[in-house]
Amino acid sequence: MMGIDPEHILIYLGLLGILIFQATRYRASSRRLTALTRQLSDAERIARIGTVRWDFVRDVVTWSDEYARMLALEPGGVMTGAEFQGMLLPEYEEAVVESERVALEASRKSGRPERREVTYQVRARDGRVLEVEALSELLADDKGTPIHLLSTVRDVTEEARQRRELRESEDKLAAAVRVAELGIFREDFKSGDIYWSDEFHRHVGRPVEAGPVTFSRVMGENGQERLQQRLDELTREATPYHVHRNTVDAVLTRIDGAEINVRVAVELTFDGEGKPHVMSGVLRDVTDEIERENKLKDAVAEAERANEAKTEFLAVMSHELRTPMNGVLGMLGVLEDTPLSPEQREQLSIARSSANALLVILNDILDASKIEAGRLELEEGPFELYGLVRSVIHLYAQKARDKGVLLDSRIAEDIPPWITADSGRIRQVLANLVSNSVKFTEKGSVILEVKRLEPRGDEPLRLRFCVTDTGPGIPAEHQSRVFAKFDQLGASYSNRLVGTGLGLSISRSLVEMMHGEIDFESTEGEGTVFWIDVPVRPAEAHGEASPARPLPELPRMRILVAEDNSTNQIVARAMLDRLGQNTDIVRNGAEAVEALEQFDYDLVLMDVSMPVMDGTAATRRIRELPSKAAQIPIIGLTAHIRPDQQAHFREAGFDEVLTKPLIREQLAMALDRWKDPAARRGEPVETAATAVALQDTAAPASAPEQFEETDDLRARVAGLFSEFGPEVAGDMLRAALSDLDRHLVTLEAETPTVTDEPPRDQRRRALHSVSGISATLGCPGFAARCRALESLDDARAEAPSDFRALTDVIRSFHAELSRLLSDMAPEKLSGEHA
Incomplete structure (x- = not known):
């Protein structure tokens, strides 16, 4: 092998070092770039400014994260120029396109990017409408072809709304000041700056071009002196930075020498040394108003003198007229005790009614005149x-x-x-x-x-x-x-x-x-x-004490009575009134449920048998209510109850059941037992009243066709007059007659159509009601006959002779009640049964 040249090794090492050095610098630059990008993003977010770039050559629009947040766009996304421009509201499109055309034309001429500022509205992708302010640079080539657009966009929706509201408020204020003819002034005692509104110039007759002068100059000599005295007083009393406000009437002297009355709302501020600093206020010409006020005062004084004379005259005349009017009424009363024909008695009644009406008018006038004359005294x-x-x-x-x-x-x-x-x-x-x-x-x-x-x-x-x-x-x-x-x-x-x-x-x-x-x-x-x-x-109780009664002391409660029988309604209301209770009455179970859903009651008296919804169904419905009404004490009322029905009524939700006719003592004891709402938590009460089972007696084979309990009925009616008084007792008898008439129609009709119930149920309900009326009026035998037929599946089919006989007895019962009603004078009834 040939050896490696040492010189080449050195070259390679040097190149390696250079590469390492450049990589280190690149990483450092990359970190700085990342930091700068992050800082720029933070700055955009804090300033709520987004950036958008439009590359016209590639037709690509990109944006910053803040711009994406602002317009509900996808961060890092892109769109075409047409999509970008489509976000503009149509009414702004022409103006924005024109601003771009002008900037691009300028760029073509200059050869460099040109600025463009424009405000417009866009619709974000989530449907919001934003008002934005865009600062852009647009670049075009030498032929005017767009190259790119770079914009910073700021959301100015809230600012624009506030500016519009401010302009509207200023316009309204200016209009109000103009319409009300108010003059506004401001005077800075330290700098000497003075401001007058145009309306203030008009009030004092000084041309606007002449400029304002000190406020004291237009107050005349006396006014200047009083103003200076008042400033001195306030200065002595003032504390640093004190603000004094007041409304004063003054007289201003116009340039032409005429004087006008003005009402000035003024505010005076003091500096840190407690010296007057700025006086400002609003002035209004009240010359005509003061003139009218003076005339009105004179008119009022004259009217009061005339009214006093009229009052004295009315007092004297109404008093004088009462004496002969009392004489007229007295003589009419004497005349009423003499033998008169029916026509004369009717005429006498009209005369007495007219005289009484005239006496009421005289009393009203006398009271009014006494009050005005100050002669009416209270007698406590x-x-x-x-x-x-x-x-x-x-x-x-x-x-x-x-x-x-x-x-x-x-x-x-x-x-x-x-x-x-x-x-x-x-x-x-x-x-x-x-x-x-x-x-x-x-x-x-x-x-x-x-x-x-x-x-x-x-x-x-x-x-x-x-x-x-x-x-x-x-x-x-x-x-x-x-x-x-x-x-x-x-x-x-x-x-x-x-x-x-x-x-x-x-x-x-x-x-x-x-x-x-x-x-x-x-x-x-x-x-x-x-x-x-x-x-x-x-106060302490006065007068003779009421006779002691073996009744509990009851709190005043609001009691709901559900009863469809008019007679029993009157009996229940009369008894509850005498027991000191507030009473509301409904005619069926459905109305009772509705009343409890709308109003607060302390206790319910619920008749068991009623149309539309009977008492048992209504009680079950009440116990299911999602409110505190579900726990209200409910006392059932029925004309008869068998021992085997006790469990049935308890299961339905009744707390106690009373039998009719109601006895005041038994009712008072029941109210006393349930006067505390917490008592509902215990077991249902079984009292002598609830445990009594009236024995239903079948109608005899040869049923009489006439009412046989006349003496009992008359005695009971006498007792009603004694217990409730002639007015309430009379109402009971009239209600009983009306109910009997209604029930006879149902009982005698081949197909009753009074309600939507089957005819058999309608007859049963009518018999139940007649049984309740007869029991209330003290006729238990008659009530038992009604109950006997009521218990049959179909009285007309199974006991036709008894049914016909009973309707005859009801008519006889009706006739006896009618006779008693026509002869119901309290003195006659009490005399016969003393």
Whole structure:
């Protein structure tokens, strides 16, 4: 082998060293390039600036990561020029293309890249519309052929929105100042700089080209002196950097010597040494306003003098008219006790009604004039709140019933039973509010509610009396005149109103005299809420104590009664009223479930047999509700219950079952057992009332065709008058007659069509209801006959003679009730059964 030349070895080693050195430098450069790329990417991200390059020769558009983020593009992706340009909103395309053409033409002439700045809107790939600001360099060859475009793009969407809003705000402000004829000024005491708006120049009569002068120059000598005194006072009181704001009326002297009245809103700032620095403000010419105000003051003074004379006249005249009117009413009363023909008695009734209406008007005018003359005095004393509220409800109860409107009251539990205030005036205001609500409400309800409010100052107690109705509401254009005197809310309402239009005006005056407030809220077509807030004082019970009753003390609860029988509805409401409870009534189980889904109740009285959905199905549905209503105590009501049905009712979810007719003591004891909602956690209660099983007696073979329990019925009716009073007892009898008429139609029809139920079920339900009515009115034998036929699969088919006989007895029962209703004077009934 030939040996390797040492010289060649040295050459090879040298070349190897050079290669190693260059590789080291390349790696270092690569690291620096990577770092610079990363720094550039960070800078783009922080500045929210993206980079995009368009290679016109290859028709390839590439972009930076920040540009990709900005426009929701794929990082490192590419697109064609047509796709790139297609992201422009159409309305900007022409302007952007033209800016590119101009820059490329300039590049062709100069032979170097030319700059182009443009703002436009693009649509990102995710649908967003962005406003961007692009700074570009475009290069063309000597023939004008585009070579490349390099742009930095910044998202200015938010900035552009703020600029537009600022311009709009400035335009609105300028327009407002111009329309309001406001003059703006600013005076810097240190630099001497003064600014006046054009409107300020116009106010003082100084041409704009003449420039502004100090504010004191246009105030006249007296004004300058007062201004300087005020500045001196503020300077003595001011602290460093203090800001003083005030509105003052002043007199400015125009250049032509005329004086104008101005109202100036001024702001005075002080520097760090507590010296006046800048005074700025807004000025408005109020010369005409002050002149009108002076004329108005004179007119008001004259009107007040005339009003005082009118008030005194009305007070005297209404008082004088009451004396002969009372005489007229007295003589009409005497005349009523004399023998009269039916036609004369009808005419006398009309005369008395008209005289009473005229007396109400005279009383309203007398009250209004007394209030205006300051001669109406309050008479405070202790009274029972519940009695006052119920007296107002009873006053309009018949009118509400005649219209089919629910009228009821609710008193919060935390209110003392006796309070001290002017009960007569509170009753007068509440009567006016309830009367109006009942008058205008054609369907739905009128509720008088009493709540406790937070006392103000040293008040011991403050109450809110709230009257809520579901009437037509008050149109918005009439609401400002609700409390106006002699106003009946416009022509569209005048045909529905009677009286003087003084009621609400007097009510407001009375409430204000009691240091209270009265107001309302109303939505046309939805109803109205009137309320009065008055301060009162708790009081001790006065008068004779009520006879002791062996009844538990119950909290005031809101109780839902589900009952389809009108008679039983009245009985339940009357008993619950006397037990101090708030009562809502629905006619079937479906309505009961709906009511519990919408409102909060403390307890449910659920009739077992009802149309649409019976009590058992409704109770099961309630127990499945996903709310706290699922745990509400439910007491079942039924005309009869067998011992083997106890487990059935418990399984359905009833907590207790009471038999009809309801006895007040048993009802009170049941309410006491379930007054605590936590009691539902225990086992169902079995009481004497629930354990009683009425023995169903079959109808005798030769069933009588006449009602045989007349004496029992008359005794029970007498008891109803004694327990509930003539008004409620009369309502019970009328409701019973109406229900019997309805059920006779169902029982006698070949194919009942009252509901969608099968005829057999309709007859069963009618028999059940008649059984409940007869039991309520104290006729157990008749009730048992109804139950016996109700238990048969088809009474008409299986016991036709008994069925026909029973309908005859129902007619006889109906006739006896009608006779009692026509002879229901309390004194006659109590005399016969004393």
